[in-house]
Amino acid sequence: MKKTLGLAAVAAMLACGAAHAQQVNVKIGVLSDMSSLYADIGGPGSVAAAKLAIADFTKDHPNVKVEMISGDHQNKPDVGSNIANQWYDVDKVDMIIDVPNSGVALAVSQVAATKNKLFIVSGAAASDLTGPKCNADTIHWTYDTWMLSNGTATAMVKTGGDSWFFLTADYAFGHALERDAGAVVEKNGGKVVGKVRVPLNTNDFSSFLLQAQSSKAKVIGLANAGGDTINSIKQAAEFGIVKGGQKLAGLLVFASDVNALGLPTAQGLSLTETWYWDMNDTNRAWTKRWQTERNAAGKYPTMIHAGVYAGILHYLKARVALGGDPDGKTVAEKMKATPTDDILFGKGEIRVDGRKIHPAYLFEVKKPEESKYPGDFYTLKATIPANEAWRPLAEDNCPLVKG
Amino acid sequence: MFEIFGIPSGALFGQLLIGLINGSFYALLSLGLAVIFGMLNIINFSHGAQYMMGAFAAYLMLKYSGLGYWPALIIAPLVVGATGVLIERLFLQWLYKLDHLYGLLLTFGLALIIEGVARNQLGSAGLPYVVPDALRGGQNLGFMFLPNYRAWVIFASLTICIATWFVIERTRLGAYLRAATENPTLVRAFGINVPVMITLTYGFGVALAAFAGVMAAPIYNVSPQMGSELIIVVFAVVVIGGMGSILGAIVTGFGLGIVEGLTKVFFPEASNTVIFVIMAIVLLVRPAGLFGRRA
Numbered sequence: 052m053k054k055t056l057g058l059a060a061v062a063a064m065l066a067c068g069a070a071h072a073q074q075v076n077v078k079i080g081v082l083s084d085m086s087s088l089y090a091d092i093g094g095p096g097s098v099a100a101a102k103l104a105i106a107d108f109t110k111d112h113p114n115v116k117v118e119m120i121s122g123d124h125q126n127k128p129d130v131g132s133n134i135a136n137q138w139y140d141v142d143k144v145d146m147i148i149d150v151p152n153s154g155v156a157l158a159v160s161q162v163a164a165t166k167n168k169l170f171i172v173s174g175a176a177a178s179d180l181t182g183p184k185c186n187a188d189t190i191h192w193t194y195d196t197w198m199l200s201n202g203t204a205t206a207m208v209k210t211g212g213d214s215w216f217f218l219t220a221d222y223a224f225g226h227a228l229e230r231d232a233g234a235v236v237e238k239n240g241g242k243v244v245g246k247v248r249v250p251l252n253t254n255d256f257s258s259f260l261l262q263a264q265s266s267k268a269k270v271i272g273l274a275n276a277g278g279d280t281i282n283s284i285k286q287a288a289e290f291g292i293v294k295g296g297q298k299l300a301g302l303l304v305f306a307s308d309v310n311a312l313g314l315p316t317a318q319g320l321s322l323t324e325t326w327y328w329d330m331n332d333t334n335r336a337w338t339k340r341w342q343t344e345r346n347a348a349g350k351y352p353t354m355i356h357a358g359v360y361a362g363i364l365h366y367l368k369a370r371v372a373l374g375g376d377p378d379g380k381t382v383a384e385k386m387k388a389t390p391t392d393d394i395l396f397g398k399g400e401i402r403v404d405g406r407k408i409h410p411a412y413l414f415e416v417k418k419p420e421e422s423k424y425p426g427d428f429y430t431l432k433a434t435i436p437a438n439e440a441w442r443p444l445a446e447d448n449c450p451l452v453k454g
Numbered sequence: 455m456f457e458i459f460g461i462p463s464g465a466l467f468g469q470l471l472i473g474l475i476n477g478s479f480y481a482l483l484s485l486g487l488a489v490i491f492g493m494l495n496i497i498n499f500s501h502g503a504q505y506m507m508g509a510f511a512a513y514l515m516l517k518y519s520g521l522g523y524w525p526a527l528i529i530a531p532l533v534v535g536a537t538g539v540l541i542e543r544l545f546l547q548w549l550y551k552l553d554h555l556y557g558l559l560l561t562f563g564l565a566l567i568i569e570g571v572a573r574n575q576l577g578s579a580g581l582p583y584v585v586p587d588a589l590r591g592g593q594n595l596g597f598m599f600l601p602n603y604r605a606w607v608i609f610a611s612l613t614i615c616i617a618t619w620f621v622i623e624r625t626r627l628g629a630y631l632r633a634a635t636e637n638p639t640l641v642r643a644f645g646i647n648v649p650v651m652i653t654l655t656y657g658f659g660v661a662l663a664a665f666a667g668v669m670a671a672p673i674y675n676v677s678p679q680m681g682s683e684l685i686i687v688v689f690a691v692v693v694i695g696g697m698g699s700i701l702g703a704i705v706t707g708f709g710l711g712i713v714e715g716l717t718k719v720f721f722p723e724a725s726n727t728v729i730f731v732i733m734a735i736v737l738l739v740r741p742a743g744l745f746g747r748r749a
Contacts, residue, residue, distance in 0.1 A: 086570075087679055091579035221723050250726035252683055254674050257472045258718040258725075261598060265465050281580050281675045289585065289601045289673055291592060311675065313582030350577060
């Protein structure tokens with residue numbers, strides 16, 4: 052009797068609650084590399100970007116309550132999937148975002164699919180996430196290996212770099228980047244003359260650079276990121292690779308890498324990104340807010356941080372439209388059905404395979420004398436429109452793409 | 455140019471030379487570890503962090519006082535060595551009588567703290583540091599292009615290693631040191647200040663790590679995790695060489711650098727793990743290490 056009364060009381064309260072303005076409770080988990088080589092391109096900066104997104108959204112939507120937690124996957128897929136499992140099951144997290152490191156992202160993507168909860172990738176690159184490994188609970192924002200290869204490799208082959216040697220980070224991301232860039236090189240009439248797989252977090256690339264030198268390839272493609280890219284470029288300068296006539300293609304380079312190299316070493320590098328802090332006034336204003344939130348005036352946000360901000364905003368929009376407590380697949384479908392529009396990436400959309408579409412930009416690193424102030428790293432060389440920058444749906448091999 | 459196992463001989467010699475260069479880093483770092491363990495029985499897990507401190511000291515010196523590479527080579531080891539002396543006086547001196555594990559845990563904790571502070575202050579992407587002007591460029595040896603800086607690394611490392619080995623094994627000071635670790639009470643009875651010797655020895659080992667850090671700054675990425683990536687390999691080197699043996703650390707350091715270099719040519723994916731495979735084999739066959747003398 053008491054139990055029934057209690058239940059009835061609860062039911063009454065819930066019914067009353069529903070009659071009010073839709074109270075939406077959201078819990079977001081920012082999972083990133085907080086302490087290792089990707090901590091500057093994602094890490095605490097992603098947490099800062101998330102805080103900005105939540106603050107901006109809840110200012111206009113007081114009926115939305117957002118709780119955010121963050122975690123460190125340490126670049127280990129087993130640690131990442133453990134945290135994801137714990138968050139989705141025990142901590143009642145609705146959505147996980149960021150995850151630089153494609154190996155971890157692929158693992159977390161599987162966890163999200165199993166639990167039918169949403170996963171928005173901003174940090175990782177492997178195009179498999181919207182390709183053969185796609186699923187209904189995963190959205191891939193910011194960038195991927197196909198778009199990077201299409202941007203940088205096409206530009207370099209067209210300017211004469213028709214033989215390539217790859218230095219590949221030996222895990223999911225490096226393999227994906229090498230595969231996609233190699234395909235672009237061959238599509239444009241070039242040839243891949245060799246490759247070497249290097250363990251992640253290698254300090255010394257001299258042995259591999261030597262192999263690249265003796266291959267006599269016109270371009271040495273760096274299919275790696277973060278500290279690996281910095282070490283490769285620094286040591287390539289030491290071994291006179293560029294002086295000897297070979298070109299370096301940094302297939303994934305961030306502004307923080309350019310900062311770590313210094314402009315004298317990094318000048319002339321070609322790279323593709325989808326967001327740069329100095330491109331317009333809106334980006335610059337957002338950067339100042341990010342720097343204040345992050346308490347780091349000398350650091351600059353990367354496109355991954357911008358993707359976390361924009362991804363959270365679009366997710367919260369979908370949550371408000373749906374109301375209640377929907378599962379991952381439902382929210383993903385709503386996000387794909389709604390066109391995206393935010394201050395950082397402008398207007399865009401999310402395709403059926405989970406791929407977020409926006410323009411890509413080909414940049415070149417400035418010479419030291421061209422840089423007028425701290426953080427002034429890039430010259431814009433070309434804009435690749437959104438409908439050309441990404442792998443066509445027909446080539447995806449994604450089970451979600453029908454027909 | 456003839457071929458060995460399908461690799462042109464020129465390329466192979468180039469890889470061997472690079473292996474030798476890497477080996478000199480391993481030798482320098484494992485020398486410091488071997489000195490500290492051999493003399494003090496402390497497993498110094500903060501060695502990697504102290505290596506990183508040396509590199510960061512060089513960067514900070516350049517940024518804030520314009521002192522370049524050559525002054526940094528002398529000042530950074532002294533400064534970091536001084537912090538080592540501080541650590542020994544404040545923490546380590548209470549642990550000598552205890553199990554090795556306590557020293558390991560304490561220094562491991564210190565390493566995490568140092569790395570965390572560095573990451574907080576200076577970010578994890580890394581900081582720029584360029585090769586000093588005097589050592590820019592290189593020599594075309596025919597089979598490979600040898601940067602002058604790398605040649606300097608081999609030379610400096612060999613010099614320091616041989617000098618250290620000589621001091622410890624062949625001079626009176628070294629003899630006092632070795633005696634003091636075997637029987638401190640008796641050596642004190644002779645009027646030798648054992649605690650000061652021990653403190654200075656730890657400081658010296660730490661200074662060696664910092665010296666390696668300054669040498670690494672122009673060619674490796676100066677980041678907070680640069681030490682933790684290297685320290686595991688260096689420990690393997692010390693274990694293979696024999697935990698207490700100075701000569702073992704030096705010889706094994708260079709030797710394993712060459713083995714790793716060859717692995718990078720024939721089976722690059724395994725280049726991270728080959729040293730540990732060798733360590734496992736050596737421990738099975740000769741548990742004291744190749745040159746070790748403890749039972």
